[in-house]
Amino acid sequence: MTGTVVPTATSPGVVTGRPRAWLQAEGIALAAAGLIAHGSTGAPWWLVPALFLVPDLAMLGYLAGDRVGAWTYNLSHTAPLAVVLLAAGLGWDVAALTVAGAVGLVHVGLDRALGYGVKYDDGFGHTHLGMKGPAGPDRP
Template sequence: MNTTKIFTPAILLRLEGASVFLLTLLLYAQHGGNWLMYILLLFIPDLSALGYLINTHIGAYVYNLIHTYVLPIALLAISLLISNPLLLLFALIWLSHIGLDRLLGFGLKYPTIFKDTHLNRVG
């Protein structure tokens, strides 16, 4: 069996996204999150694509800022430090969105066109 084709960076990044997505779903349920709120907020991070209305450089910058794990993990840490369960749920939804994006093959954007990502060119 040729494992080099099974464990390509794109596959590993999708598996990583699936792991984050499933873990955040589990934690969201464990912390008693409201599923209607989850559904309503899950795709809010995609509003960052509105930056593309200005130009591709700003669009990629804003989209990537919102679609990296850095900010939602910081929010998660803050929510734990100040014991704020609502912020914790928001952080889990945000992380869940990013994990789902990676699972589906949507990656961080290059400042060329919206379809150029670090995972592949989205068809």
């Protein structure tokens, strides 16, 4: 297709090299912090794997298009929402919110550590850490 840019690891906006390694280390730290926060709640540990994929439900936003999908996905796959849930849970002493925030941090952290990045608006696979998943001919 004329004019279609297929992002690669060297595309503008894709983090590579030492900064990428730092982002992956940051992801491990976020996941560890989430596990520590979860441990402070006294909630059962089976909740971590049971709730781990809940943030991925945000992919349903892609049914409304790439822009909406990227927004909903990024909302649930970056730290701010998880931190707000965690802080609200701790502040109001609501274990369910604390657990939700903690598991959210674990999910975000492991995603970053594994190289899953924040989505761009032009397709599910285009992230700030490079391409993930199959790139079809109609989308990068």
